[in-house]
Amino acid sequence: MNRDKRFWLQMKEDLLKVAPELGIDKVGITTAEPFHELKERLIRHRERGHESGFEEPDLDLRTDPSLHLEDAKSIIAIAVAYPSKLKNAPVSEPGKRRGILARSAWGEDYHQALRRRMAKLSEWILERVPEAKLVSMVDTGALSDRAVAERAGVGWSGKNCSILNPELGSWMYLGETITNLPLPPDSALPDDCGDCTLCIDACPTGALVGPGQLNAQRCISFITQTKGFIDDEMKLKIGNRLYGCDTCQIVCPVNRKIDIRHHAELLPDPEVVKPLLRPLLSMGNREFREKLGSSSAAWRGRKPIQRNALIGLGNFRDAESVPDILTVLRADPRPELRESAAWALGRIGTAEALDGLREAREGEESAEVLASIDRALERTDGQ
Incomplete structure (x- = not known):
């Protein structure tokens, strides 16, 4: 050139x-x-x-x-x-509990x-x-x-x-x-974090093991995107997050009051990014693609989202969702979802939930699901 x-x-x-x-x-x-x-x-x-x-x-x-x-x-x-x-975020309330997608999936x-x-x-x-x-x-x-x-x-x-x-x-x-163009390079910006450690202190799981050091195996953002079983400790930490985690960004002082909205296609639909949890449990592939297919949260398919929805309902202890969760425990072919359903029912702990756990135990073949049912019943029996 x-x-x-x-x-x-x-x-x-x-x-x-x-x-x-x-x-x-x-x-x-x-x-x-x-x-x-x-x-x-x-x-x-x-x-x-x-x-x-x-x-x-x-x-x-x-x-x-x-x-x-x-x-x-x-x-x-x-x-x-x-x-x-x-803007205009829908309200999460008993029987109509909602999950949340990380902002990067809006x-x-x-x-x-x-x-x-x-x-x-x-x-x-x-x-x-x-x-x-x-x-x-x-x-x-x-x-x-x-x-x-x-x-x-x-x-x-x-x-x-x-x-x-x-x-x-x-x-x-x-x-x-x-x-291959020899464009003049820019200089790096100075680090302006100073002594602030708010992000490290606020991380729900301690995944930020040091400044700029992330243990992804404990990061909720990554865990919500996995397809396998999630241990009980992490289920509690996930809360109602369906995809990703923004905690370390929300607490950052640099991010305060910043809300840039001039790219129309990146603006969120409140019903998509803060969806009702119960309908997600019975959502088929076609409906999943129609509702979430345009979001980056869809890249792993519906199984992680549905598993995380079960976890969210368990963390809300949403008694009205017990029939929907029992349907998953009894009939869903995916053991990861049945295991999370058992955990959620144990967290909710109503008579209907516990009876459903005992009934499901009789026909369950997955060792992971059986172990989750037993842990759930042990926790409630000890209360």
Whole structure:
């Protein structure tokens, strides 16, 4: 590419100006150098058993941009803000208890929203430099979005492991485009967390084991997305969360009063993001796709959402939901749901719930479900 430094500097300035028209709230540029320090942290993270299991297993792919684009020179990091407040939130009440989706699952699936913006960004670049090479990633890509955003000056890495920006807080989606263009890099922002440890102190499960250190195996956000059995301790901690957890972001002082709502497709539907729990239990795949299919919460299917709905009803001790929960315990083919139903009935503890547990025990074959029934009956017998 036969262009001088002034061309690339001007192109960067033009990109910053056009970003809002592309639906992008923040842009930062960094080099395509490997993330050596990150790789060392990831090795220690793995050795401690703190990975979630959702990550790309190849640490080189997560830390070396040149493995995704051979002649990579720069990375363009972008951020798109999403809302943090739920307007006209429906009320949760006995018999009509509700769950909650994390803010990152409000509105349209952010993967789609960001991919459209990054496609527009690529189109804008190619109009000016037709020979440009571009590889874009959003969350599901191997490269670490947060490491790129931090080095590109989009924000600093907070103690809650989120990227924090003075104007957007951590309420933002991240993506990046690796390119062979030699764009002038930005400087990283200074860490402004100071001595604050509110996020670490507020974590419901102690998953934040230190500043910027997360044990994903104890993180509610990750646990709600798993498909298997959840131990009783974590069921209590989950509360009525159906997908994700925002506690460490809600308590962050940087996030206070930040509620950016100028992207229409990211605005939440209150009935979708704070849904009634009982109808979720009998929801089929088609209805699930119709109600939640456009949200990023749908990526794991309906089983985790339905399991978490059972846990929520148990934590609410919602006696009116006992018939619905008993239907799951008696007839659902999925042992993970029957096990959670048994736990919920034990938490509710009414005569109807306990009789249902005893009845279900006679025909149950799953060892995990039988153990859950026995624990539930032991707890109530001892009360």
